[in-house]
Amino acid sequence: MSAGSEHLKDEGTKGQTILAGGIAGLISRFCIAPLDVVKIRLQLQIHSLSDPASHSTVVGPVYKGTLSTMRAIVRQEGITGLWKGNIPAEIMYVCYGALQFTAYRTTTQFLAELDPYRLPPAAESFLSGAVAGGMATATTYPLDLLRTRFAAQGPEQIYKSLRSSVVEIAQQEGPAGFFRGCSAAVAQIVPYMGLFFTAYEGFRPVMAELDHLPFGTGDAAAGVVASVLAKTGVFPLDLVRKRLQVQGPTRTRYVHRNIPESNGVARTIMMILRTQGVRGLYRGLTVSLLKAAPASAVTMWTYERVLRILQETEVAAAY
Template identity: 75%
Template sequence: MSAGGEHLKDEGTKQQVVIAGGVAGLVSRFCIAPLDVVKIRLQLQVHSLSDPASHREVTGPVYKGTISTMKAIIQQEGIRGLWKGNVPAELLYVCYGALQFTTYRSTTQLLAQLPTQHRLPLQLESFVAGAAAGGFATAVTYPLDLLRTRFAAQGTERVYTSLSASVQEIIAHEGTAGLFRGCSAAVGQIVPYMGLFFASYETLRPQIAHLAFIEHYLPLSSSDAAAGVCASIIAKTGVFPLDLVRKRLQVQGPTRTRYVHRNIPESTGVLHTLASIMRTQGVRGLYRGLTVSLLKAAPASAVTMWTYEQTLRVLREAEIAS
């Protein structure tokens, strides 16, 4: 996306933005799928790593870091275990990417039509547009996010046999509301996250583009990727506890004790889950899995923004050529 406020609103037609956003989501998801599975497993693990006594009642695996978790999954479930939940996740990322960038574009265009005296500063405008885009895309695609988490949480025992069967079983035993379990935490997390992300991205991208060595030594608009990495780290760290709460809430229900971690505690809401984690695990418990989350989020954002910018450029050049 362009650094200048005015040009940002006019990049590509709505159809081009939808296609570019969908392609960006598809490519990004495939690249970071293993780290996503590792992150979810670590977020759902509730026993203390520093207290071996807490492991005695644990029947599932005990994960102790990104690399060791990845090795354990491969040993116990095969290489395909790192891509568990990839089908709903790919659908999620494609739909989410298309909705996110379309809503972001529409919101920024709407804000650009405000009278000059009421125009927002670029960073605040980007924050508002990013928050709106993230909130809307998250709410619409949330059932796919829940399914992605539940499939990734499965160990050698298959809780759900297929995507369609999982939807039918959840509706039958938990009602339609079961597909939106934890949605309030997701929206509560994504609104400030996407606001911070796009505000940071639009601020950092032109600054990074001025660093000659970035474009000289790295190919194809690498300032997009570099700005995406920095913006993602800033935003993800700020809202991570809500992301962890969302994962805990997504695996509640009648299948809670059947996932790879058998001792996931029962949670009834965002505040209850936050209080429970603080009481049993302290502040550090709220950031369980942050390292791998940043390892995942940074390259994911870099790949997403780079792919989006390059796909949009190709589509626009093809339109001009025709």
């Protein structure tokens, strides 16, 4: 073992990493689906909450806060409304989780072999996380767009099924339609995943030493802290991504009928600043943090547990 490899943990085999990452993404997504729907609805809402007079011109619901938005969705669309877009999201999270952890593992192991020019641990974590996030996001982006469009649907059904949505977008918007806002997504996810894994790898050993955290929840606690820090830093790009994802011929048919026409990341940011101020770039941040914390906690806890089970099972089978 080289001197520089002492801080490299056992990431398991490639197959174990893919399976553990996929299971982690599947379970995490189902748990946080309602918060994700609420976040998307709030991000797409453009009218001022502090100016009741502006509500008279609104065509569609006026959401105020996480719990009230959740109650409004259940009342108007039924309990299943909180899981709109869950099918493409589940597929996305499984693929994303598998790709993310595989790319992270591969990049980490590659960087570990760069002795004597090896980067500091924090830099390795940042670079590995950025590469993993960028690759996973670009690959699964069409599913992310479909998730957003289904979650943005109100009582009116725009797309009847996942298959019909793919066919309609392909016919009406072409292949580029599946990648609306992708530049904002990659610009967001690269620093987000870099910051997340840097913070996670930094906090995980500290949390592991806290004896009062049961059942390996030190991994979950580290995931929560890392997620909150990273998500807050890049949130405006996440909001811009959602606004761009619902552009196209169906823009005026979603639950918020007055979503403005947007073209490009920079222009969308400038339009939001001009019409809604800086606060407009942080619509839905609270519920996003409420969602991101448990999502990251469940993801990292499940990933570490499943990976450990797979490793122990392989060792037991060898005997």
